[in-house]
Amino acid sequence: MVREVGRIVNQHSNAVVVQTQRGEKIPCRLRGRFKLQGIFPYVGDMCEFTRDGFGGGVVENILPRQNFLMRPKVANVDQAVIVTSFKKPQLDLLTLDTYIVLVEEAGLDIVVVFNKSDLLTQEERKRMEKTVDGYNTLYRTVMVSALTGENLWRLEEVLKDKVSVFAGVSGVGKSSLLNAISPALELKVNEVSKDGRGKHTTTTSTLLSLPYDGFVVDTPGFVSLSVDHIPFKRLQRYFKEFHDHSKKCFFDDCLHRNEMRCGVKKAVKEGKIMRSRYENYLKLLERIERGTRNER
Numbered sequence: 001m002v003r004e005v006g007r008i009v010n011q012h013s014n015a016v017v018v019q020t021q022r023g024e025k026i027p028c029r030l031r032g033r034f035k036l037q038g039i040f041p042y043v044g045d046m047c048e049f050t051r052d053g054f055g056g057g058v059v060e061n062i063l064p065r066q067n068f069l070m071r072p073k074v075a076n077v078d079q080a081v082i083v084t085s086f087k088k089p090q091l092d093l094l095t096l097d098t099y100i101v102l103v104e105e106a107g108l109d110i111v112v113v114f115n116k117s118d119l120l121t122q123e124e125r126k127r128m129e130k131t132v133d134g135y136n137t138l139y140r141t142v143m144v145s146a147l148t149g150e151n152l153w154r155l156e157e158v159l160k161d162k163v164s165v166f167a168g169v170s171g172v173g174k175s176s177l178l179n180a181i182s183p184a185l186e187l188k189v190n191e192v193s194k195d196g197r198g199k200h201t202t203t204t205s206t207l208l209s210l211p212y213d214g215f216v217v218d219t220p221g222f223v224s225l226s227v228d229h230i231p232f233k234r235l236q237r238y239f240k241e242f243h244d245h246s247k248k249c250f251f252d253d254c255l256h257r258n259e260m261r262c263g264v265k266k267a268v269k270e271g272k273i274m275r276s277r278y279e280n281y282l283k284l285l286e287r288i289e290r291g292t293r294n295e296r
């Protein structure tokens with residue numbers, strides 16, 4: 001039997017959908033031995049499959065993964081697109097920095113999207129551009145509006161030829177952005193409730209193919225934004241603009257908090273590190289320490 005290579009784009013307990021390079025979607029079952037061997041396919045996995053002659057097929061083998069995420073369960077991801085909105089819900093930099101830490105820890109490339117630019121007044125826009133510029137020195141950033149279509153072409157450039165995971169709190173417009181780029185996806189979109197929080201409209205992970213080469217996973221967001229599992233000494237690694245400055249700290253194990261002669265604190269004072277990023281670092285550090293103490 002001829003073995004072909006495809007990508008798993010959807011997964012139920014014992015069946016998957018495999019997409020071929022030509023874009024054909026083939027429902028496949030899994031070899032029974034997978035369970036015995038502890039092989040659990042993820043959405044995003046590349047696999048070898050054979051056809052059954054009736055439009056379906058069997059997955060014979062899962063090819064080695066480049067990487068994988070646990071929440072949501074996705075394999076071979078190139079980048080995480082962290083989506084925020086300026087308003088409804090209000091931009092929350094602590095939440096953004098928390099996502100950044102979690103994605104940095106997963107070792108994925110990061111793109112930061114600021115959505116709903118249409119809701120900003122001229123004045124607010126000027127202020128916000130400073131924040132966006134600040135993040136732009138660290139990561140690829142795009143300021144967009146799913147409603148007006150502003151800069152959507154930039155977002156498309158970012159997604160082209162890659163497997164991306166969309167992350168971000170409920171209601172920021174992840175599904176709306178994907179629909180705006182590719183109306184054929186017809187993802188469900190919902191109203192933000194009166195308290196400004198979203199309602200978690202999207203509840204499953206599927207690999208969606210874009211009109212040009214590229215896949216996205218529209219996720220309900222990381223299930224948890226907990227950072228408790230990160231050792232507190234390691235946290236600073238995920239604030240990459242600290243690296244160079246921390247070399248000038250007097251103490252090798254400086255946490256950039258109350259220590260004397262701290263290169264990071266100096267850089268914050270001199271405006272070389274965004275103050276909000278530094279303050280969020282301290283907040284997360286405290287969260288981790290509290291979490292660790294609670295466990296004991």
Ligand SMILES: Nc1nc2c(ncn2[C@@H]2O[C@H](COP(=O)(O)OP(=O)(O)OP(=O)(O)O)[C@@H](O)[C@H]2O)c(=O)[nH]1
Pocket residue numbers: 115116117118119144145146147148168169170171172173174175176177188189190191192198199200201202219220221
């Ligand atoms: N004004 C404005 N509203 C937007 C924009 N993008 C999305 N919305 C609205 O925001 C609400 C939430 O959008 P969704 O796309 O469902 O948000 P989501 O991030 O997918 O939310 P979950 O699936 O719950 O995680 C909807 O009412 C959208 O119409 C935008 O650019 N501007």
Ligand SMILES: [Mg+2]
Pocket residue numbers: 174175176188189201202218
């Ligand atoms: Mg959604």
Ligand SMILES: [Zn+2]
Pocket residue numbers: 246249250254255256257259261262263264265
């Ligand atoms: Zn320091």
